[in-house]
Amino acid sequence: MGVIQRYREYLPIAESTPVVSLGEGSTPLVFCPRLSTRVGRTVFVKNEGVNPTGSFKDRGMTVAVSKAMEHRARALICASTGNTSASAAAYAAHAGISCVVILPAGKIATGKLLQAFAYGAKIVAIDGNFDDALRLVRELGKGGDFDIVNSINPDRIAGQKTAAFETVDDLGDAADFHLLPVGNAGNITAYWAGYREYQACGRSTKLPVMIGFQAVGAAPIFYNRIVEKPETVASAIRIGNPASWKQARSAVIESHGAIDVVNDEEILAAQMWLARHEGIFVEPASAASVAGLFKCCDSKEAAYSVQKIPEESRIVCTVTGHGLKDPEVITAQMKKLKSVPATVNDVRRAVGL
Numbered sequence: 001m002g003v004i005q006r007y008r009e010y011l012p013i014a015e016s017t018p019v020v021s022l023g024e025g026s027t028p029l030v031f032c033p034r035l036s037t038r039v040g041r042t043v044f045v046k047n048e049g050v051n052p053t054g055s056f057k058d059r060g061m062t063v064a065v066s067k068a069m070e071h072r073a074r075a076l077i078c079a080s081t082g083n084t085s086a087s088a089a090a091y092a093a094h095a096g097i098s099c100v101v102i103l104p105a106g107k108i109a110t111g112k113l114l115q116a117f118a119y120g121a122k123i124v125a126i127d128g129n130f131d132d133a134l135r136l137v138r139e140l141g142k143g144g145d146f147d148i149v150n151s152i153n154p155d156r157i158a159g160q161k162t163a164a165f166e167t168v169d170d171l172g173d174a175a176d177f178h179l180l181p182v183g184n185a186g187n188i189t190a191y192w193a194g195y196r197e198y199q200a201c202g203r204s205t206k207l208p209v210m211i212g213f214q215a216v217g218a219a220p221i222f223y224n225r226i227v228e229k230p231e232t233v234a235s236a237i238r239i240g241n242p243a244s245w246k247q248a249r250s251a252v253i254e255s256h257g258a259i260d261v262v263n264d265e266e267i268l269a270a271q272m273w274l275a276r277h278e279g280i281f282v283e284p285a286s287a288a289s290v291a292g293l294f295k296c297c298d299s300k301e302a303a304y305s306v307q308k309i310p311e312e313s314r315i316v317c318t319v320t321g322h323g324l325k326d327p328e329v330i331t332a333q334m335k336k337l338k339s340v341p342a343t344v345n346d347v348r349r350a351v352g353l
């Protein structure tokens, strides 16, 4: 069941809206025993990497593309650090509409570029970063030839709210603390809107503290200034001028949360830790939420210390995209596999028995 079918009453969907769905959403909220022990609190991971195109973008895309079809859009367009383009391309293909994706040249993880190509999007690589790409998309969207499916389109945010709904439905109430990576800041905006809406409808009794994490080299909200040349290994959140900057600030202020930063080393260490200790393999940007949680535990500089988190709290970390999308860093760490003769003895020796 896709998110429109599951949460139709909360979404801007009419009887006449043609529903374009790939069965997104209903992703697992995984209780993580080793992560909980490490942190000393109950921790769940909301694994958005298992959506149809491997990222949380599909939740917003099903709504945005359905609405685009409703008002007979001619073509879709988006700027992307990779995941939005993969998702837009897939939903466009499913709807039978064309899709243009504007990408920063050389800055898109292999798996994501490959997806956009496989789903048949028209790919335009620009000499510029994501912020330049989004500026171009805003301009091109004015002409009426394209429907923009970036998160500046409110239908995207509406769809992404459903991740907060699911979290509440699974936990029986809101999380006490919700941690997530922040790039263009649409997702933190959407979660906060979803949590508030669900509470207003009586589906939950409380609201979580929202804590967002940016990469040190791409942390405009944290530093409160535009970053002209954002840099981080977490290419998905390499963004210097987030579109939903103000909304992210409001979410953090209203929820008494924080925006903090994690460095590339912390991001990659958290990515590996989560894969090896919990069996959840995510892309680097996604690991920012877990790296952030570790920072809350370990660092005096953390914007929000774990000491401020009551022991009985339930913490949710959203991980946003699948690890297979961005294999470069881990591939570089792998040694070349040498084969052994096909005998039981050789295999026993190879595994150290």
Ligand code: F0G
Binding pocket: 055, 057, 079, 080, 081, 082, 083, 084, 085, 151, 181, 182, 183, 184, 185, 186, 187, 188, 236, 237, 283, 285, 286, 320, 321
């Ligand atoms: N994690 C991943 C894997 C992402 O792809 C993104 C954003 C984020 C986190 C941050 O979410 O932008 O809502 O704050 N990716 C966009 C894209 C920018 O083009 O795919 P945000």
